[in-house]
Amino acid sequence: MKNIVIGSGPAGRLGSLELGKLGEDVTLIEKNHIAGTCLNEGCMVVCALTDITKFIDSNKRFNNYGFIKSQLEISYEKIVEKIVETQEMLRKLNQMENESFGNNIIYGEAHIEDDMVHVNNESFEYENLLIATGARPFIPDIKGSEFGLTNKDILKLDDVPEKLNIIGGGIIAAEIANIYSTLGSEVNILARSKFLKEIGENTREYVLKKIIPDVNIRENTNVVEAFKDKVLTQDGEELEGIPFFATGRTPNSEIVDGIVEINDDRTIKVNEMMKTNVDNIYAAGDVTGGYQLTPVARMEGITAAKNMAGYGNKVSYSCIPQTLSLNMEVSFVENENSECEEDDKSTIGFPGIGGPHAFWKILTGDTGFTEIEFDKKNNKINKINSISPSSVSDVAYLSYLMRMDYDLDDYSEFLEIHPSTDTNYKIIKNMWL
Structure with missing residues (x-):
């Protein structure tokens, strides 16, 4: 086998897809379910349940306003049943997608010994190996x-x-x-x-x-x-x-313990090419620590894959957007590399606009809130905290502006779809420039 990927979460799945697209021979090994924590235990489950709670929140609001009279009867058992049913559908789609590029998928628990990967009583040699085994919930050492x-x-x-x-x-x-x-x-x-x-x-x-x-x-x-x-x-x-x-996560790095260099926190040590201290072994995703976010894991997996295929590529962690999935989204990003002096910083805050999913919150004054810190001297954004139904897309766009080191004038031609990007550049322009 030329390339073996262990773990099919966002890092491993996207890494194997990238290798397949580049015409590389790929075997993807997964211990449990394809798509990893994100689909099966993490953010997709949270998002599915939060869709329900947003509906409950809106129903309560409309009842309070008096133009809808309804009483909800919630079946948690049925919610779980439908989440599981959806997960099964998505697993099939994810597997079909990976196999469509000629990738071989093996289900079983892998271990590494004598420069070979062993799974299901079979042994495989490899030219390159990607460890994308993710992380698991950290349980504090307390009684009970x-x-x-x-x-x-x-x-x-x-x-x-x-x-x-x-x-x-x-x-x-x-x-x-x-x-x-x-x-x-x-x-x-x-x-x-x-x-x-x-x-x-x-x-x-x-x-x-x-x-x-x-x-x-x-x-x-x-x-x-x-x-x-x-x-x-x-x-x-x-x-x-x-x-x-909800006390954090610990990396599943045991598979390469004693094979590659491990950090003090048990994460796998990698460079900006996602390479370990062993030339043909790479690692990506939560097992390497850092930002434990699905988009970052995807980025790392793709970076590792390109390097495994001989296309030099480096990962960058500048201006990573993040969000909290609540009944109204909370998104934030910060330019950690900003050299803005304190005297050149200026912060403005303004309430959310009555756009989609926020119009009916105007009456109670809870349409959201956005706060932006600017570099006045260079006309750039340093930091954003935004609460609005559109904050996920707004902050993603603006984080790109920050990451590319553009000033606000470079974004002046951006044309939003109204009413969707309520805190994006046009509002910033009106309130700042």
Whole structure:
């Protein structure tokens, strides 16, 4: 075998697709289901459930306005059933797509020994190897941790929990809290430090007050013991509710332990070409750490594939856009390489516009909020935090502007489709230039 890819998540799947497109011989090995965490346990599951909670939120709003009278009856069991049914369809499509380029797919658990990949009692030689084995939920070392749920368990629940204690203070914690509080759970978030420290303070306050107001946030709180139906904090307080760990992820790097160089945090060490310290072994995606995002994993997988095929390529992590999938999307990006002096910074903030999916929020004043930090001297964007139904596309466009180091005038010919890109350049131009 010329190229072997282990792991079919976003990095491995896109890497093998790229190799196939380049005419390379490819074998893709997957332990469980094709498409990895994203489709089977992660963001696609969160997005599917968030589609439901957005509907519930809109229904409640319309009932309060008085022009719709309806009472929803939610079947969590049926929701899970349809998510699983959709996943099965997408797995088939993903497999067909990969095989359409002549790639061979093997299902089984691989291990590496004597410069060969072994799977299902067969052994394969390789010229190039891509490790894209992803990551798994990190479980903190506390007593009773075996009782805690993670994102891997969402589709195993029989019903919506009456009470839920989410341990963690990041994006996953916020998304899970939004889902289950909207579905009717009494939700606590127990964060070791500050909740949602990834986003700007004004944006964070909006999320707390307008999007997840029913969630009880406890910052600087450590859980010292978990039980099946409660947790115990460092202050000796018992909080009823099923424990749910949203405490980060740990890389599945054991497959190359002792073969390639491993960082202190157990991620695989790679260079900007996604190459390990072994010339013909590459790694991409969550197993390498860094930004654990599907688009970044895809980018890394494609970069690795091009280098495996002999086309020199380097990865860049400048101005990576991110989002929280809540009942209203929260998107953000920052130019970490900005050399803007403090005196040249200027920040403006403005409420969201009544565009698609926001018109009926005008009456309650919760159409969203966008805050943008500018480099006045160079007429460039340094940072964006945006809450709006269109923030995902808006911030993606603007992150490209930042990544390419364009100034705002270079974007003046951009023509948005109205009403969709509500916080994009035309609004920035009107409020800034």
